[in-house]
Amino acid sequence: MIQRPALLRLLDEVGTVDAVGVEERAAKFATRSIKRESKRFGLRLAASMVDLTTLEGKDTPGKVASLCRKALRAHDTVEVPPVAAVCVYPTMVRAAVGALAGSSVRVASVATAFPSGQAPIKSRLAEVKAAVADGADEIDMVIQRGAFLAGDLVRVRDEIERVRDACGEATLKVILETGELETYDNIRAASFLAMRVLRPGDFIKTSTGKTSANATLANHQVMIEAIRDHYLASGTEIAMKPAGGIRNAKEALHFLVAVKETLGDAWLNNRRYRFGASSLLNDLVRQLVKQETGAYQAPWNFTENAGGY
Amino acid sequence: MAPKSKKAKNAKKAKNADNSKTPKDADKGGKGDRGQAAAARKPARELLFGDLWEFDPAPESADPRIEESYGLFINGRFSAPKSRKHFTSVSPRDGAALSRIASAGKADVNAAYLAAARAFAKWSQLPGRERGKFLFRIARLLQDRSREFAVAETLDGGKPIKESRDFDLPMAAAHFFYHAGWADKLDYLAPGRRCEPLGVVGQVIPWNFPLLMLAWKLAPALAAGNTVVLKPAETTSITALKFASILQDAGLPPGVVNIVTGAGDTGAEVVNHPKAAKVAFTGSTEVGKLIQRSLAGSGKRLTLELGGKAANIVFADAPLDQAVEGIVNGIFFNQGHVCCAGSRLLVQESIAGLIVDKLRDRLAVLRVGDPLDKNTDVGAINSGEQLDKIRELVQSGIDEGAEIHQPKCRLPEKGWYFPPTLFSGVTQSHRIAREEIFGPVLSILTFRTPAEAIEKANNTAYGLSAGVWTDKGSRILKMAAELKAGVVWANTYNRFDPSSPFGGYKESGFGREGGKHGLLDYLKLG
Numbered sequence: 161m162i163q164r165p166a167l168l169r170l171l172d173e174v175g176t177v178d179a180v181g182v183e184e185r186a187a188k189f190a191t192r193s194i195k196r197e198s199k200r201f202g203l204r205l206a207a208s209m210v211d212l213t214t215l216e217g218k219d220t221p222g223k224v225a226s227l228c229r230k231a232l233r234a235h236d237t238v239e240v241p242p243v244a245a246v247c248v249y250p251t252m253v254r255a256a257v258g259a260l261a262g263s264s265v266r267v268a269s270v271a272t273a274f275p276s277g278q279a280p281i282k283s284r285l286a287e288v289k290a291a292v293a294d295g296a297d298e299i300d301m302v303i304q305r306g307a308f309l310a311g312d313l314v315r316v317r318d319e320i321e322r323v324r325d326a327c328g329e330a331t332l333k334v335i336l337e338t339g340e341l342e343t344y345d346n347i348r349a350a351s352f353l354a355m356r357v358l359r360p361g362d363f364i365k366t367s368t369g370k371t372s373a374n375a376t377l378a379n380h381q382v383m384i385e386a387i388r389d390h391y392l393a394s395g396t397e398i399a400m401k402p403a404g405g406i407r408n409a410k411e412a413l414h415f416l417v418a419v420k421e422t423l424g425d426a427w428l429n430n431r432r433y434r435f436g437a438s439s440l441l442n443d444l445v446r447q448l449v450k451q452e453t454g455a456y457q458a459p460w461n462f463t464e465n466a467g468g469y
Numbered sequence: 470m471a472p473k474s475k476k477a478k479n480a481k482k483a484k485n486a487d488n489s490k491t492p493k494d495a496d497k498g499g500k501g502d503r504g505q506a507a508a509a510r511k512p513a514r515e516l517l518f519g520d521l522w523e524f525d526p527a528p529e530s531a532d533p534r535i536e537e538s539y540g541l542f543i544n545g546r547f548s549a550p551k552s553r554k555h556f557t558s559v560s561p562r563d564g565a566a567l568s569r570i571a572s573a574g575k576a577d578v579n580a581a582y583l584a585a586a587r588a589f590a591k592w593s594q595l596p597g598r599e600r601g602k603f604l605f606r607i608a609r610l611l612q613d614r615s616r617e618f619a620v621a622e623t624l625d626g627g628k629p630i631k632e633s634r635d636f637d638l639p640m641a642a643a644h645f646f647y648h649a650g651w652a653d654k655l656d657y658l659a660p661g662r663r664c665e666p667l668g669v670v671g672q673v674i675p676w677n678f679p680l681l682m683l684a685w686k687l688a689p690a691l692a693a694g695n696t697v698v699l700k701p702a703e704t705t706s707i708t709a710l711k712f713a714s715i716l717q718d719a720g721l722p723p724g725v726v727n728i729v730t731g732a733g734d735t736g737a738e739v740v741n742h743p744k745a746a747k748v749a750f751t752g753s754t755e756v757g758k759l760i761q762r763s764l765a766g767s768g769k770r771l772t773l774e775l776g777g778k779a780a781n782i783v784f785a786d787a788p789l790d791q792a793v794e795g796i797v798n799g800i801f802f803n804q805g806h807v808c809c810a811g812s813r814l815l816v817q818e819s820i821a822g823l824i825v826d827k828l829r830d831r832l833a834v835l836r837v838g839d840p841l842d843k844n845t846d847v848g849a850i851n852s853g854e855q856l857d858k859i860r861e862l863v864q865s866g867i868d869e870g871a872e873i874h875q876p877k878c879r880l881p882e883k884g885w886y887f888p889p890t891l892f893s894g895v896t897q898s899h900r901i902a903r904e905e906i907f908g909p910v911l912s913i914l915t916f917r918t919p920a921e922a923i924e925k926a927n928n929t930a931y932g933l934s935a936g937v938w939t940d941k942g943s944r945i946l947k948m949a950a951e952l953k954a955g956v957v958w959a960n961t962y963n964r965f966d967p968s969s970p971f972g973g974y975k976e977s978g979f980g981r982e983g984g985k986h987g988l989l990d991y992l993k994l995g
Contacts, residue, residue, distance in 0.1 A: 175788065175789055175790075176786075176788045176940055177788050177790070177791065178788035178791040178792075178960050180791075180960070180961060181788060181790075181791025181792075181794055181795060181960065181961065182790070182791055184794065184961075185790075185791070185794050191631060191635070191843070192524070192843075192844055193524075193527035193843040193844055194524060194525075194527075195524075195525045195526070195527045196525040197525055198522065198523060198524045198525045199525075201522055202522065205522070385790050388516065391514065391516075392514050392516075395514055416522075420518075420521075420522055420834075421518075421834040423516065424516040424517040424518045424519070425517045425518065425519045425520075425521040425522070426516070426517050428521055428522060
């Protein structure tokens with residue numbers, strides 16, 4: 161019997177995406193005009209959804225501790241909610257756990273040979289377990305894009321499953337690296353591949369931030385429509401995390417508009433939605449200060465960006 | 470289509486679930502998430518489109534610069550009508566009066582034609598590159614003042630500012646740019662033939678895209694070397710009259726374009742004037758037939774762009790979310806006041822339930838209300854008269870047993886509004902499947918095979934446009950060849966470009982607008 165390739169079989173089940181159509185839809189979110197109180201609400205909501213991130217070779221416990229203080233208190237005068245999590249490399253988890261003890265801010269760690277994922281599965285699993293043992297509340301893993309593009313969907317799914325088990329109680333975020341999957345059909349298929357083995361509250365995430373193509377409104381739209389379809393089919397609520405490239409408040413609000421109009425109010429909170437970003441928080445705070453004082457503040461009034469993506 | 474049979478089951482289950490009857494084998498069906506999405510739909514799995522994050526009003530604040538009163542634009546200047554009659558133009562947004570508009574009588578229309586005939590001698594002899602310069606200038610001036618015109622268009626016609634700003638104005642300018650480029654290249658339009666302008670052209674345009682239809686009519690007529698007497702629709706004259714000031718600023722020679730305003734009587738004068746070498750009309754099929762009758766034997770050229778009842782055909786293999794977006798764009802764009810609106814949705818039976826579910830979720834986030842608000846998706850109905858017509862046809866749909874779906878939405882108290890409306894369970898014999906509603910009302914029918922889709926799509930007196938949604942390229946080509954429609958969109962809807970000819974079959978009219986074909990309708994070939 162002739163077996164259709166796994167990707168085509170999956171697409172037969174979940175349906176395909178038309179590139180022109182989805183980009184047209186995405187462009188409409190960016191025309192929404194968010195003013196006054198709705199803007200303030202959106203800015204605060206976005207701030208509470210940030211996974212404040214530093215993923216640099218030059219990271220040190222001192223820098224992570226500084227980032228954690230910013231995560232808890234982003235500005236001196238304006239009321240900004242604490243961010244959702246601080247996201248670091250596994251070696252920095254202990255430093256973050258110490259700095260954030262007793263707060264609502266969670267510690268997330270990238271793992272599984274981030275960002276390439278090109279390491280033996282044994283060592284990737286060991287990395288996950290080590291990060292969890294050090295106190296990480298959340299694990300951001302990468303999928304094997306090479307295996308996915310080669311059509312070995314079973315391997316990709318099995319690995320996600322094994323990482324999920326290694327996570328134990330920790331929340332899992334599966335990075336699809338949309339920039340390397342390239343087509344919207346691939347992104348939709350990969351979303352379902354991951355979601356079918358994820359637990360309620362686990363995330364799918366656009367990108368590592370380490371490639372040139374990051375989160376866009378269009379690939380974000382493909383993913384949240386997949387989350388919606390999966391929820392309506394199975395009842396499982398999967399969370400979403402766009403990451404990389406969202407640098408200013410206006411963009412973040414457009415992403416939230418897409419969530420509001422696609423997934424609805426139930427996803428407008430930081431258990432169901434996150435922004436992976438380092439410099440976004442500063443612009444959110446800057447806009448909030450502007451809302452309060454009527455004037456934009458100079459950049460040196462905000463603590464330095466964490467670098468990275 | 471064998472593999473889709475599972476979805477057929479699921480689609481039916483979705484309907485059952487809606488009626489809160491439990492299907493026998495609710496959870497056995499297909500594994501497909503597409504199918505399941507519909508099959509497994511229970512109240513607990515509704516998406517919540519609530520008021521957690523309400524958007525504050527975001528009104529567009531540019532000054533539309535509408536004058537208190539407008540005369541007739543004849544021979545390059547505004548003058549009081551000899552008829553001494555005026556009428557008031559009101560905004561469908563809130564019913565407020567916007568301006569006092571002159572109502573042209575027989576003598577006024579005659580004066581306009583005389584001015585146009587006088588101007589023709591010089592204008593038609595002008596080198597093409599010189600006429601092109603005027604058109605380029607008009608296009609640029611229109612771009613410069615696009616925000617002001619967009620607000621005026623929205624106030625006068627009721628369409629959302631988002632559409633007038635992002636569609637009507639850019640497209641109107643694009644038509645002038647496109648035809649400006651043709652003006653000095655007419656010799657290459659029909660190789661080996663000589664192109665000559667026709668003379669004075671009488672043009673009557675509708676109220677759904679007031680400025681854009683003006684651009685569609687004026688740009689090719691002027692590029693070809695004709696002069697024009699144009700009558701905008703009674704309810705939407707303001708942007709045409711504002712446009713006259715752009716013609717003045719561009720230094721267009723007096724009499725090349727004359728704009729006479731008024732109701733149907735004025736239109737009849739424009740159409741029947743003996744000096745008209747050609748009549749171009751966009752509007753209802755009813756009036757189009759009257760015009761054709763009255764022009765018979767007169768030797769005048771005629772092009773008609775009339776009504777439509779377009780089929781938007783969705784196959785089971787289509788990219789469904791984008792199809793839903795295309796369906797919404799097809800029927801709710803400009804409140805459905807679009808002659809090529811995809812008002813008949815033909816959906817393959819196996820996915821019908823799923824498509825209706827997806828449409829209902831999509832409708833839940835359509836924002837209906839003040840057209841001046843930048844976040845409004847569906848604005849005001851153009852006139853009270855049109856609103857009555859929509860209501861009457863919607864009532865007929867209910868009376869004839871179709872199932873109506875409308876989202877919960879607060880409509881403004883003042884002005885004319887109608888919520889986006891779906892009818893499922895519609896058949897070919899329903900009035901709402903045969904008559905043009907020209908409002909935000911979609912009739913959903915089903916089909917099983919491509920042949921049935923074509924038969925149903927062509928089973929109409931109209932033939933302006935159609936849409937096909939499928940992942941299969943060969944099917945698109947076959948459908949496009951067999952659909953009797955002037956425009957067939959594939960995996961998109963309501964896409965326009967000045968270079969693409971637009972026009973209909975059967976009772977949707979004849980003649981084309983846009984592209985080479987549209988230009989040829991304003992020329993005689995020697």
